[in-house]
Amino acid sequence: MDAPKPFDNYKTDVAHIGKSVLVKGELSGSEDLYLDGEVEGNIQLRDHSLIVGPHGRVRANIQARDVVVHGKVDGNIRGTERVELKKSAVLVGDISTQRIIVEDGAFFKGAVDIQKETSKPEGKREMAMAAAASFSPAASGSATSGTSTSSAQGSVVDKKS
Amino acid sequence: MSSVAHSLFRLFRGAPAAEADVRAEAPRISRRSSGLHEFTRALAGQQELRILDLGMTSPINIGHFTELGHKVYTEDVLSASGDHSMVMATENGKPMYDVPRFLAENLVFEKELFDAVLCWDIPDYMPEAFVKPMVERFHSVMKPGAILLAYFHTRDAGPDAPSYRYHVVGQDMLELHAGARFRLQRVFNNRHIENLFRDFASLKFFLARDNVREVLVVR
Numbered sequence: 001m002d003a004p005k006p007f008d009n010y011k012t013d014v015a016h017i018g019k020s021v022l023v024k025g026e027l028s029g030s031e032d033l034y035l036d037g038e039v040e041g042n043i044q045l046r047d048h049s050l051i052v053g054p055h056g057r058v059r060a061n062i063q064a065r066d067v068v069v070h071g072k073v074d075g076n077i078r079g080t081e082r083v084e085l086k087k088s089a090v091l092v093g094d095i096s097t098q099r100i101i102v103e104d105g106a107f108f109k110g111a112v113d114i115q116k117e118t119s120k121p122e123g124k125r126e127m128a129m130a131a132a133a134s135f136s137p138a139a140s141g142s143a144t145s146g147t148s149t150s151s152a153q154g155s156v157v158d159k160k161s
Numbered sequence: 162m163s164s165v166a167h168s169l170f171r172l173f174r175g176a177p178a179a180e181a182d183v184r185a186e187a188p189r190i191s192r193r194s195s196g197l198h199e200f201t202r203a204l205a206g207q208q209e210l211r212i213l214d215l216g217m218t219s220p221i222n223i224g225h226f227t228e229l230g231h232k233v234y235t236e237d238v239l240s241a242s243g244d245h246s247m248v249m250a251t252e253n254g255k256p257m258y259d260v261p262r263f264l265a266e267n268l269v270f271e272k273e274l275f276d277a278v279l280c281w282d283i284p285d286y287m288p289e290a291f292v293k294p295m296v297e298r299f300h301s302v303m304k305p306g307a308i309l310l311a312y313f314h315t316r317d318a319g320p321d322a323p324s325y326r327y328h329v330v331g332q333d334m335l336e337l338h339a340g341a342r343f344r345l346q347r348v349f350n351n352r353h354i355e356n357l358f359r360d361f362a363s364l365k366f367f368l369a370r371d372n373v374r375e376v377l378v379v380r
Contacts, residue, residue, distance in 0.1 A: 100227070102220035111234045114227045 019055035190337040195367040196375030198333035210276040221328035258290040270302045280311040286343040303380040318372035
């Protein structure tokens with residue numbers, strides 16, 4: 001039996017935009033989306049998740065509940081609950097979210113604004129940061145995504161204040 | 162300005178920004194920093210400050226400062242300065258850099274935005290042409306009274322002093338992560354540093370044991 005391919009599970013559970021697809025304009029929906037293609041314009045998923053796959057190229061502002069970036073994003077990301085930059089991510093734009101996870105090796109040029117949670121009465125702010133133990137050349141500022149397989153995640157800090 | 166800048170710098174190498182080996186599995190070194198201690202003290206008790214981290218993207222730094230309630234801006238200007246497309250031409254074997262383009266594409270913020278800047282040792286590794294314009298840009302984007310922390314190698318560090326990523330892990334503790342691909346371009350003595358930051362209000366020097374001078378600059 002063939003081993004499952006990465007991200008195959010997303011194809012059945014969520015809407016999927018393949019890597020050959022180019023979308024120009026406003027992209028909105030009320031279901032989770034896995035995006036491995038190219039989008040120019042605006043992405044609005046409100047209470048749903050967006051995963052920008054490793055081939056994903058986004059030139060748009062993004063608003064979703066959770067945003068996970070493996071590919072490239074040029075635009076601002078507002079993730080009402082969580083934003084996660086994987087080690088291959090290249091983001092030029094600002095992040096506004098309650099919880100952020102950045103893997104070592106991710107390239108990020110912009111601002112991080114942590115929003116306080118409004119749903120929890122005690123107002124606890126949860127924030128997690130992931131850091132890898134090894135250096136990845138993706139952080140060198142190259143426009144290409146980092147593909148260093150040696151950049152395994154080495155430590156995770158999950159702090160609650 | 163160029164002639165002044167030339168007099169400030171002493172190049173270790175003929176080819177600026179020559180690439181060193183990438184050390185994929187470089188160890189992390191803990192290091193105490195008096196400059197960081199002063200930097201931390203200056204920010205203590207304040208929230209929602211705007212902090213600019215100019216090193217390579219550091220998840221640890223983002224976590225550290227956002228947890229303190231600050232807004233963090235991160236921009237890897239050293240890598241941007243090493244982009245080969247920033248070299249317009251070569252004259253007598255020396256690269257001519259596109260400084261206006263560098264400034265148009267990097268450190269583009271509104272005036273007097275930042276309360277604190279982490280410059281690390283970027284000026285030591287950056288091509289000469291960008292250093293003074295970059296410091297002038299710092300002056301314009303920092304608020305009056307804002308602070309900047311920078312590190313400068315002394316001559317004793319030698320030309321092969323490794324470049325590090327700096328992760329803030331405590332009030333006065335850093336974790337240094339070797340593996341970046343830059344080579345030391347020059348050393349600044351105290352007078353050079355004072356000239357470089359002459360438009361700023363004050364400078365405070367801390368001499369460390371590892372051939373690094375730490376400088377806390379107040380705008």
